[in-house]
Amino acid sequence: MFDLILQGAPLLFTMQTMLLIAAGIVGGLVIGVLPGLGPLMGIVLLLPVAFHLPPIPAMGMLIAVYIGGSAGGSISAILLRIPGTPLAAATLFDGYPMAQKGRSQDAIGLSITASALGGLIGGVMLVFFSPMLAAFALRFGPPEYAAMALLGLTTIIVVSEGSAIKGLLTGGLGLLIATIGTDEFTNAYRYTFGNFNLTSGPNIVAVVVGLFAISEFLFQIGGGGFLDTPRLQKLVISFRALRLIASHKVNLVRSALIGTGLGAIPGAGGDVSAFVSYAVARKFSKPEDGYGEGAEGGVVATEAANNGCCGGALIPSLSLGIPGDASTAVLLAALFLLGFFPGPELFRSNADVAGGIFLAYLTGNVILLILGIVLVPFFGTVLKLKKAWLLPIVLLLSTMGTYALQNSVFDLYVMLVFGGLGFLLRRAGYPLAPIIIGIILGPVLENNFRRSLLLSRDGPMIFVERPISATILTVVAIMLCYIVYTLVRSGRQDTAS
Numbered sequence: 001m002f003d004l005i006l007q008g009a010p011l012l013f014t015m016q017t018m019l020l021i022a023a024g025i026v027g028g029l030v031i032g033v034l035p036g037l038g039p040l041m042g043i044v045l046l047l048p049v050a051f052h053l054p055p056i057p058a059m060g061m062l063i064a065v066y067i068g069g070s071a072g073g074s075i076s077a078i079l080l081r082i083p084g085t086p087l088a089a090a091t092l093f094d095g096y097p098m099a100q101k102g103r104s105q106d107a108i109g110l111s112i113t114a115s116a117l118g119g120l121i122g123g124v125m126l127v128f129f130s131p132m133l134a135a136f137a138l139r140f141g142p143p144e145y146a147a148m149a150l151l152g153l154t155t156i157i158v159v160s161e162g163s164a165i166k167g168l169l170t171g172g173l174g175l176l177i178a179t180i181g182t183d184e185f186t187n188a189y190r191y192t193f194g195n196f197n198l199t200s201g202p203n204i205v206a207v208v209v210g211l212f213a214i215s216e217f218l219f220q221i222g223g224g225g226f227l228d229t230p231r232l233q234k235l236v237i238s239f240r241a242l243r244l245i246a247s248h249k250v251n252l253v254r255s256a257l258i259g260t261g262l263g264a265i266p267g268a269g270g271d272v273s274a275f276v277s278y279a280v281a282r283k284f285s286k287p288e289d290g291y292g293e294g295a296e297g298g299v300v301a302t303e304a305a306n307n308g309c310c311g312g313a314l315i316p317s318l319s320l321g322i323p324g325d326a327s328t329a330v331l332l333a334a335l336f337l338l339g340f341f342p343g344p345e346l347f348r349s350n351a352d353v354a355g356g357i358f359l360a361y362l363t364g365n366v367i368l369l370i371l372g373i374v375l376v377p378f379f380g381t382v383l384k385l386k387k388a389w390l391l392p393i394v395l396l397l398s399t400m401g402t403y404a405l406q407n408s409v410f411d412l413y414v415m416l417v418f419g420g421l422g423f424l425l426r427r428a429g430y431p432l433a434p435i436i437i438g439i440i441l442g443p444v445l446e447n448n449f450r451r452s453l454l455l456s457r458d459g460p461m462i463f464v465e466r467p468i469s470a471t472i473l474t475v476v477a478i479m480l481c482y483i484v485y486t487l488v489r490s491g492r493q494d495t496a497s
Contacts, residue, residue, distance in 0.1 A: 003351065003355075004127075004347070004351050004352075004354050004355035004358060005127070005355050005358060005359060006355070007351050007352040007355045008056070008351075008352050008353070008354065008355025008356035008357070008358060008359050009355070009356075009359060010352075011054075011055075011056040011352055011353070011355075011356040012056055012060070012356050012359045012360055012363065014057075016054075016057050017056055017057045017060050017360070018363075020053070020057045020058075020060055020061040020064070021060045021061060021063075021064045021360060021363055021364050021367060022064075022367050022371065023061065023064075024046075024060070024061040024062065024063070024064025024065045024067075024068060024364070025064045025065075025067065025068040025364060025367050025368050025371055025372075026068065026371060026375070027042060027046075027064075027065055027068065028042055028064060028065040028066065028067060028068020028069040028070075028071075028072060029068040029069070029071065029072035029075070029368075029371075029372060029375065030072065031065070031068075031069050031072065032068060032069040032070065032071060032072020032073040032074075032075070032076075032084045032085055032088075033072045033073070033075050033076045033084045033379060034076075034084060034397050034401055038069050038073065038084070038085035038086070038087070038205070039065055039066045039067075039068070039069025039070050039085070039327050040069075040327045040330065041069075041401075041404070042065040042066075042068075042069050043062050043065055043066060043327055043330045043331065043334070044330055046061065046062060046065060047062075047330070047333070047334055047337070049061075050062055050334050050337070050338070051334075051337050051338075055338045055339075055340065055353055055356070056353065056356035056357070056360060058334065058338060059331070059334065059335065059338070059353075059356070059357050059360060060356075060357075060360035060363075060364070062330075062331055062334055063331065063357070063360050063361050063364055064360070064364040064367070066310055066327050066328075066331065067115075067119055067307060067310055067361070067364045067365060067368055068364075068368060068372075069085065069327075070085070070087055070115070070306050070307050070309075070310055071111070071112060071115035071116070071119075071303065071306065071307055071368060071372065072084055072085075073085030073086075073087050073088030073091075074088045074091040074095060074108075074111040074112075074115070074299075074302075074303055074306075075108055075111070075379045076088075077089070077091045077092050077095050077096065078091065078095035078096055078098065078099050078104065078107045078108055078111060078299075079099060079104060079108075079379065080216070080394065081096045081212070081216050082212055082213040082216055082394065082398075083208065083212055086204060086205065086208045086436065087274060087306045088274075088302075088306070089208060089212065089274070089275075089433060089436055090274040090275050090277075090278045090302040090433065091111060091274070091298075091299060091302045091303060092212070092433075093278065093291070093292050093298050093302075093433070094107075094291065094292065094293070094294055094295045094296070094297075094298030094299050095107045095111060095298075095299050097292070097293050097294035098294040098296070098299065100294070101294050103294065105236070105238060105240070105376065106240065106241065106244060106296070107299055108376050108379065109238060109239075109240060109241025109244070109373060109376065110241050110244060110245060110296055110299045110300055110303070111299050111303045112241070112303075112368065112369065112372035112373055112376075113241040113242060113245050113369060113372075113373070114245060114248075114252060114255075114299065114300040114301075114303040114304040114307075115303045115304070115306060115307040115365075115368065115372070116307070116365045116366070116368045116369035116372065117245070117252060117256070117304065117365075117369070118252065118255065118256035118259060118303065118304030118305065118306070118307045118308040119256075119307035119308065119310055119311060119361075119364075119365035119368065120362060120365045120366070121252075121253060121256035121257065121260065121304075121308055121311075122256060122259065122260040122263070122307065122308035122309065122310060122311020122312055123311045123358070123361050123362040123365060124311075125257075125260045125308075125311055125312065125315070126260075126311040126312070126314055126315055126318075126358060126361065127358050127362075139468065140265060140468070141452075141455075141466070142447075142448040142449075142451035142452040142455065143448070143452045143462050143463050143466050143468075143469035144466065144468045144469045144472065145265075145444060145448040146444075146445055146448035146449045146452055146463070146469070147463060147468075147469040147472035147473050147476070148265065148444075148472055149441045149444040149445035149448065150445060150472075150473070150476050151276075151472055151475060151476050151479075152272050152275070152276060152437065152440075152441045153171065153437065153438070153441055153445070154279075154476055154479050154480060154483070156168060156171035156434040156437050156438070164483075164487060166429065166430045166431060167431050167434045168434070169430065170425065170430050170431055170432065170434040170435050170438075171434035171435070171437060171438045172438065173435055173438065174434060174435035174436060174437060174438020174439045174440075174442065175438040175439075175442040176438075177201075177202065177207070177435070177438070177439050177442075178201070178438060178439045178440075178441075178442025178443050178446075179191060179442065179446070180192065180198055180201045180202060181198060181199055181200050181201035182199050182200065184443075184447055185447075185450060197408070197410040202414045202418075203402075203406065203408070203411045203414060204436075204439060204440070205401070205402060205411075206402050206411040206412070206414040206415040206418070207414065207415075207418050207435075207436070207439060208436060209398050209401065209402050209415050209419075210414065210415040210416065210417065210418030210419040210421075210422060211418050211419070211421070211422035211432050211435060211436070212422065212432065213394065213398040213419070214395075214398065214415060214416065214418070214419025214420075214422065214423075215419050215420075215421075215422030215423040215425075215426055215432070216394075217391060217394060217395055217398075217419070218419065218420075218423040219423065219426065220387060220391055221391065227386055227387070227388055236376070236377060238373070238376075239373060241373070244296060245300060247296075248296060248297050248300045251281050251284075251297050251300050251301055251304075252300055252304050254277075254280065254281075255277035255280070255281060255300065255301040255302070255304040255305045255308065256304040256305065256307075256308035257308065258273055258276055258277045258280065258305055258308070259273040259274070259277060259304065259305030259306060259307070259308030259309040259312060260308045260309065260311055260312035261312060262276065262305075262309060262312065263308065263309035263310065263311065263312025263313040263315070264312040264313070264315045264316060265312075272437075272440060272441065273305040273306070273308070273309045273312075274301075274302040274303075274305045274306050274309075275302075275433070275437055276305070277301045277302060277304070277305035278298060278301050278302050278305075280301070281297050281298065281300075281301035282298070285297060307365070310361075311361065313327070313328045314328060314331075314361065317329075317331065317332055317342060318342050318346065318354065318357065319342070319347075340353055398415070399412060399415070402415045
């Protein structure tokens, strides 16, 4: 691996490459901040540009957009309670409450710093341990994927904001929504009501923007005060977050490793790793930490996992040609367009390109740490707008971002429907995050569960006969027992009081 780095260094450290990586980071941050857009859209839009560039500047720019876009969604989540991307949905739990307490500067600084450091940790794993993690991911079959999805679903109870029952209900709603579309095994349409636009299910971006952005838009309208100027803590360039994050170093490393590990499993995704990392951090926290009320550790956990997942997703992509997520699938397409083929042949015949890509990823995270903090005042100006100006801008950006993804008017209808649903659920005190978890993990659980039963000769015994799936299910059982014990004990304490 050191030889790869040495061979790739001359390709990376050129003025053109460094400028393109910096531009990619800034562009990725802006795209991540805009509701409905994300790193995938940025990579797709820049593919024609990358085609006319040398390989390392091209891949460096696209990877920088991937990194910046994954981190940028947290900024709008913190400032506006609107996640710029689905990746930042978990950052809402503590990022927005921190902003409401006048700590916008600290919340954004922590999110950018945790993203950059988590990405660097993911990059170290990518460079030094990619063969081992890729080999481990290859050992996963349908039973292991089903068990992993079930493990992810247990986080619904943890992120349910005080009401496990309401969280389970909205999580069940997410699982129900996930069944809409075409059955992968029979090609039968399910719950499409004869509408061709639903054959692939509702667009996840439209659902997320509707649940969080449009519901917040409706809430703000109901609150009035359209001409009031928000009283905000002044946002300035400050590296104070570097000092704050020092007290969360264990949480940072643990969350980044969780994100990297889940990212190395194709299909797991940064959004899942963020929720899992948040759940783990919350379980290891103390009551006085105040998770869900503006805890620094909550922001650190979710953002370190988000960008750690980027490094993890690149592991199977570059080593095996198996994309870890949708964004890395487009990155692989860019690599093919440039005339290179991922897998062992890339490391054997084009070691300088492989090393350059590794260095571009690490360099991008360093630049993210610097530019992300330097540009904080620019992002803070969004909150200084009056409601009369801000709300139409938010609605316009949400609408444009949702429509631009597939040029689909139907996605706008989906966004509005889920916006109304999210508004009603919030009014009734139901958490929204479990819906997203259910939608994401529902297909993973269902499809791999059915595949497992088709492969098995002993029915459900296949899940306990395979060591990895049995271990994961044991962890799920322990977590559920602990959660039930905690709920029963808290119920008894409430009764006694």
